[in-house]
Amino acid sequence: MNTRKLSKARMILILLALFLSTSCTMGDMVIVPIAGNLYDVFPQVGLVNAIISAPALIGVPFCLLGGYLSDKMNKKILMVIGFALYTVTSVFGCAFENVYFILVCRLIATGVAWGLTSSAALGIIAELYEDEGKRGTVNGWYNAVMAALGSVLSLVAGYLAVSAWQNAFRAYWINIPILILLVVFLPSMPAEKKEASAAEEVKKGRTTQAGWMKGLIPILIQVLLVASSYYVITYMISVYVIDTGIGNEAFSGTLSSAGTICSFLANLAFGLIYSKLKKATAIPSFIAIGAGFLLMAFFPSRAVALVVCALMGGFWGIFYSFFFTECSVVVPEEKQGTAIGITSAVNGIAMFLCTYLVTGLKSVMKAESVTAVFPVFGIVVLGVCVYVVLLLMRGKKREAA
Incomplete structure (x- = not known):
């Protein structure tokens, strides 16, 4: 337009x-x-x-x-x-x-x-x-x-x-x-028919019509794994607070608010961050969220929970803006709406799955508290970080060749 x-x-x-x-x-x-x-x-x-x-x-x-x-x-x-x-x-x-x-x-x-x-x-x-x-x-x-x-x-x-x-x-x-x-x-x-050549799409960093999903799939994998992990913090922070005995309902609300405020501030700065890091924008988020789960699991305290929830909220906000921006960048222009819809759907699935993942992991691990399964989510998110780093390295090798 x-x-x-x-x-x-x-x-x-x-x-x-x-x-x-x-x-x-x-x-x-x-x-x-x-x-x-x-x-x-x-x-x-x-x-x-x-x-x-x-x-x-x-x-x-x-x-x-x-x-x-x-x-x-x-x-x-x-x-x-x-x-x-x-x-x-x-x-x-x-x-x-x-x-x-x-x-x-x-x-x-x-x-x-x-x-x-x-x-x-x-x-x-x-x-x-x-x-x-x-x-x-x-x-x-x-x-x-x-x-x-x-x-x-x-x-x-x-x-x-x-x-x-x-x-x-x-x-x-x-x-x-x-x-x-x-x-x-x-x-x-109104919908517009955009006839861009395959060469033009590749030049813009997008996949062509024939393989338009190719660039989107890695983003969807990241969203499913990281979002289903982070939403555990969003929806079950009060359970964590009770399990660890570090506070009450009021403290749970404080942790939730801290994450929301930091997410707000981080999103205001997202444009600047994205302009500097481009496709590597999400890597700091993965490190912060993955490490945050491990810290909350092994060092439960009011201070750790407050700092970690604030940082995780901020870095989640950056990742959230990143995947909704990037999903429209890696596809042809006439598929942008479809790509955004698919990404939203995967995010919704992750939102729905998070509590069931906690219940399932507790059952498999025979754990009595949600804290016991936090390391699993931390390892998963850090694993996604390694996956993305390898993807970026492979992309740079292809460009050099």
């Missing part, structure tokens, strides 16, 4: 709308403060479990669909449809105090709608910014706002839920003005 036709003010408003649309990705944060209330109110434990965790799994095929559609139809229409679905089903997500009604609304809001909007939003950014350096910078800002907005939604929902748990859903009212921003300011982005 020729962005020269768009004024600076219009570009700012476009980015504002896209950044705020991350409320869909972070929609689960509204449910976090009232999860305990849901278990108290509804006796169907299995359905309450689904309300909390099933949307991530349901969103996986819709990430794939959203990525495919963003290459085939007007991205603005896809984005507006997806966010409209999210707005309606989140704002009215508790219109009836019925576990089945709430479950269906949740599956649509942060499952179906998340899959469509996350792929469409990143596809729009990829089309607006063809230069990978600028795209990386904007992706970093996008993810920084996402982290900040998630914290705000959780805080607001928790405050509103003090009087009644149903009031937490009022935090979703912010989606109404965001939807209006998307409708008014997003430019029309």
Whole structure:
């Protein structure tokens, strides 16, 4: 898309709308403060479990669909449809105090709608910014706002839920003005047929149409292994705190907030980091996350947990921005939306798998605490680091030849 036709003010408003649309990705944060209330109110434990965790799994095929559609139809229409679905089903997500009604609304809001909007939003950014350096910078800002907005939604929902748990859903009212921003300011982005020669694609560092997945597969491997490890920290930090006896629920919240704040700050600087390290950008993240698991396993203390969670959160933010930027760089331009959708889907699978991996490892290792399995995740992430270093070395040898 020729962005020269768009004024600076219009570009700012476009980015504002896209950044705020991350409320869909972070929609689960509204449910976090009232999860305990849901278990108290509804006796169907299995359905309450689904309300909390099933949307991530349901969103996986819709990430794939959203990525495919963003290459085939007007991205603005896809984005507006997806966010409209999210707005309606989140704002009215508790219109009836019925576990089945709430479950269906949740599956649509942060499952179906998340899959469509996350792929469409990143596809729009990829089309607006063809230069990978600028795209990386904007992706970093996008993810920084996402982290900040998630914290705000959780805080607001928790405050509103003090009087009644149903009031937490009022935090979703912010989606109404965001939807209006998307409708008014997003430019029309019809699918374009781009005929680039194989030589041109290779020159840009992309694989050709015939083998377009070749450059994407290593990224997907990294995402699946590292994300399924890191999300253990995201979702089970309170279990670690209890198992090690280093604090209570308040300290668990502090650790979570420390990671979120550092992720926000790291994403603001992602553009600069990516411009310097390029394809090696993720290596420091792998070292920090892998070493972090080992430190938390062998040296459990409040100080270690606080420092490590903060560092892991920051380096995770860098890796998160990296793989969503890089996945659109290594494929032909007409496959960018599809690549983003596939990457989102793999990230969603990792999100869903993390708790089951912990349970499975504890069973295999006959371990009683989550701390005992942390070294496994540390070794896996450090193994990914070695894998990426070898890939980069092989790439340099090919270039030299």
